[in-house]
Amino acid sequence: MEKFGFTISKIRQIDYDSNDRSIADYIYEREPSFRLCIECGGCSATCTTGNYTNFSLRELHILIKRGENSQVIENLKKCMLCGKCILVCPRGVNTRNIVILARQAFQKSDSYAI
Amino acid sequence: MQFDPFVIPFNIGLYFILFYVVFRCVIWFRGLSRPDKLRLQRGFFGNAFVLSLKEIFLESLLHKKILKTNIRLGYMHMSLAFGWFLLIFFGTIEADIFGTKHLNAPYKAIFFRYFNPEHGRMGFEAAYGFLMDLILAFILSGLILAISKRFYSRVVGMKKTTKLKLSDKIALTSLWLIFPSRLLAESFTSGTYGNGSFLTGTLGSWLASFLPAQQMAYPFWLLYSLSLGTFFVLLPVTRYMHIPAELFLIFMRNCGIKTGDKSGTYTEVQTYSCSSCGICIDACQLNFSAGITNIQPAYLMKAIRNNDDVSEIANNCLLCGRCDQKCPVGIELSPIRMIQRRVGDNENVFTNIYKGYFRKRLHNIPEKSNGQLSYNFLPVTDPEKVDVLYFAGCMTHLTPSIKNSMVKILDASGVKYKFIDEQGGVCCGRPLMLAGMDKEARELINYNSQLFWKSGAHTLVTSCPICYKVFKESYYLGVEVLHHSQFIKSQIEEGSLKMNFLRKKVVYHTPCDLGRGSGVYDEPRFVLKHVSRLEKSKFDDENSLCCGGSLANLKLSSGKKYKIAQDTAAELTKGNPEILATACPLCKKTLSSATETRVADISEIVAEALIVTSVKRNINKQVSSIRELANI
């Protein structure tokens, strides 16, 4: 507000209970391997997009699971779906399908513009 | 006795289906693009028409392709289709010759015996009756096979049979009833009048010996008429629509119409032409290795016809192309599947006749893209000018030995080349296309194309069949695109590569995208024969298996991928080869984890066999200097 010269900052805290985790549920239902991620970061390390930008598939997974969807949307489209991540994943997570499903979920949802 | 009310169901059915088919064909025709309409018009007055008639006879009636793949299944289809055709054909002639007058209404031919019960006692009439009984027996033999297939599919040599919906079940029952009811109707009539040939006569007299044949005949004629009528009326909403649709399909195909990247009349006709024979199910590795039995083309076609949500089915496929190779109707299954994968591109969603054809087709207008680029973060680079570009591809970077081997081979070949993605490149775009995201893929294609053009290269070599296929099909680069097996072959032929013969027993696994996908079969074999003892396997060339790792399948779990890889590797290594060779980094990576046998890319084997001349020269020098030393 003009009169004070500052505004109330947004809390960085993830508010798990009030976040919308429907995107995560959509993926859990269709790609059970989504549960298997142990956040090793192998996918992010091999990622072509990750070499050029701050895109991290590992972080994306966790943000979807926590319902931090706005941050996910920004990054989702950067994925090239090349599939290197699948080959390096030690837990057999179908990472490409998760990206595709996330895109689908956002498209189907009315609350997000992708 | 020229008419009886029992023929009414048949008449209704027949005229309905005739009208429907004509009507449907007109709609299909109108749905074609202008060039396709012209193709069809030209074809009608040209060679295509004759060719189509021949193909219809061979495929729609005789079912030659099914006979080749599976003789019992072929016989089943043939006996029903060809037998029925013969029955109508000779029945019409019979009615024409022996009837009261010429040019009879169709029902007179179909129910000839009812209207001419005294007919066929002796001479030519009896001989003709014998022919008609023979044809009926032919059909009934196929029918017995069909019924057994429904209850126990192994009878016809099939592992899986297709699942049916309710309208299909009713149509199937009426189809099954047609010929037995005709047999019984004719038999009772024959029994009453004491005529009939070996089948109807014998059965008729036997039945008449303990049943009131005269009273029994009429209900069966009515049943016969009802079954025919029901079958015809239900035809448009069942898989039996494939009977008329296939005729139209054959004609369209012969006129040169192809499946595009959007759905339209041709894809619609193709979907209706699927008879759910189930040959694709048998060919599918997801079925016999991974135990997934609901995503095969027969089910996809059915789901599309039923307007079901097909995304799960469409995305759960290796796109290995084995089914395309096997489909007896020649439906372009993989292109149709790809159409279903394209997001927001399903503007031609099928509408079924019973849901009201006059309802307007669903036009899902794809959302206008906001023009924002997805990959605008990619750096612009200026590559040096070279003759040959080597693009290893993403997957090759995860199998570094292929990359290193290729560098060795390229160095040895002496061509002026540049390893364009040595520091990691940008994806070729095919994985995006496989996920139905063509717009995004186009961005990557443009990016890579710019890069290739700037280098001024005339040849682009890649190690990855996935990249190779997309470079060939979707890049329009205007330069020669080679898979490394092709490049190695050309270098061998030019004499730039010298190799030892390794004497190792090798079996070659054809990668799907290289083989069935791009038609490259001979070059890898040529190279392998050049350096090793290449053995044959049951799954060579067109019949090759998928490794299971295919990027085309977006749904398959890692465990099931592994199952497929294990089965494929086990099949290929039955002859205990020393090396299981392949020509794809992804195949190599997938198969390596599933077998104890060494899995190697062609490039690795070639690099192993390579005689590097520069090293040889050095050795020569040393030897000569030793000689010199000895001389001193």
Place this chain on the structure above:
Amino acid sequence: MSKHVVVIGAGVAGLEAAGRLSKAGFYVSLLEKEVKTGGHLNDWYKLFPDRRNSSEVKHYLDKLTLNDGIKILSGTTIEKFSKRKSHFSIITDKGNEIIADAVVVATGFDLFKSARKEEYGYGIYDNVITSAELEGMFRNDKIALCNGKIPGAIGIVHCVGSRDEKVGNLYCSKLCCVTAVKQAIEICEHLPESKVFCFYMDMRMGGAHYEELYREAQEKWGVNFIRGKVSEAGETINNRLVIKVEDTLAGRPLKMELDMLVLMAGMEMSDGGKKIAGISGLNTGENRFFSAADPHYGSNISNIKGVFYAGTCTAPMNITETISHARAAVSEVMDYLKDVN
């Protein structure tokens, strides 16, 4: 005349050692401060990673020690401990003196007292419980909140009292991670509708089949694993718990409400062990457990000749390791008594 060995503590290690010593022909006195033998085995319902009933192990140990050569003195503590020449004199709280040729110390561990981590509110907030209390709920087949309701969201905090300088425990208790995973699965089995969240610093699934259990928890039961140490718990007006944790993998602090918080209490040197150390002069290490003569090849040997260690009085161990360690102690005793008259 057979030699006399005193085993102090009748938990897993003590029972195993006593049983084996007796089989080897020694006369054994087994001292236990509690009335019942079996130690922590009595508090645990099912064991990781195979989720077998703990009573099966107890049954095995009881059978092993059901022997005339073993005198079990339960409800007994030691007041004095001294060595005279090659003999040990042990005076119990009842004033009896026991003379022994060798002593096996198997005083085991105590669970970390969770109230010391004040920020989690154990003993203050109604539905903050320990792993041991949860085992009790499993045994009674009733997982419920104080008000009797079924918890819908349950948090499990790893590393309570372990790897924590603030409570003076620098070491890892090694078994809490797998216990957490086992208990998470058991909660899911009991309450399929409830959600379980594990808050961990590292998943240390070192033992055989531990990692597979972890995978099962994720894959089959949908247990959520959040990497970060819970920093504090509070209570809402609805009697739910609010926890704060950094989701270190998202790089953001996280707040969520839970119905129940289970604290994975670590293992500490037992109070009984501390007392023995005090009266006997046995050495203890920085982690306050008994320190063995050599960590590689002398893990049963103490600084007093003739006194040997068995089990978790030296370091956190699982049952498999404890039993092996106890057997090793027996072999050390036999070696020692061969040379002593």
Place this chain on the structure above:
Amino acid sequence: MITEGKKAIWSEYQKEIADDKFFYVRSCIRQNFFPGSEVAFLRIMRDVLKKDVYEHPCHTTCSGIGYHGDVVPVETAMTVVARQFALMTEAGYTNYVPSCITSFGLYTEILDTWHHFPEVEGKVREQLKKATGREFKIPGNLAHASDVIYKFRKEIAAKAKYKLVNKNTGEPLKVVDHIGCHYAKMFPSKGVGGAEYPYVLTGMVEEWGGQIVDYPERRHCCGFGFRQYLVQANRGFSVACSKEKFESMEPFKPDMIITNCPGCPMFLDRWQYVINEMEGKKYGQNGEGIPVFTYEEVAGLVLGYDPWDLGLQMHQTDCEPVLDKIGIEYAPADKYKLDVKTPSSKSHNLISV
């Protein structure tokens, strides 16, 4: 909530607080924020409790505000503190009582540092000697002023005119206690009740008839945070901090907030106004804010001091709702009058100390 559990913890964290002869040092900012509070402390100590409280006219800031604001190095802060101790030593006192929580934290920190690193203490002594010629003794007892009030909470209760009870319903007032971060978070053993469940204010409130509200964000900073507030660009964080606390306590419907730190009441009070201005949101009942008090003000109120005499008119969030609930008599018209005839005969003391 298991009260026994809390009592067990409280019993573990008890500290020694001197009985008499206090050397009192003021906060540098409190007199601007809530000028009545320190005066009320002295008045209660001297008049009600009859204690010897000495204030040295030459005492300065402890420099803790600069230290925590990253502008004063620790050695400087130590020397300033050493001078304060020297004043105490010279005046013949040993019981040091700071009014400010940050001061208390700084003194505690410095004493602990000197305890572990005597050479630092030696250096500081040398510096102080060089600079001022003064020498000092380590205080015999260090207690925050709120500790002292806590110690005498029962005596105050005995002389109280009012209780923290809703006079209409007879129910105890629901009070949120907010402890300054520097009170016990750095050295839990130096605070009454420790850092997690501090008892210092709870003890007073319970003794005076109120009921403490335990809400999830009770540990959270008030939002002052020094750098957060002192740099204007960071003030958004400061408000956000307070807002999180208000949102967390709101469901408990507290009647008032009691604090023991110079900054906390300031921010908990003023930010309620700012949040209301920015977002139109109030956290109290009946469309009011939640009144915020210092512990001295609360002690003064229960002892029957005039609200305007205690400086409650300086609060931005109106305190009248609480006064009404307790039934404290006040003259609304006098709230902003400069020349007030106070009911207390010794009112001149308030200004002249």
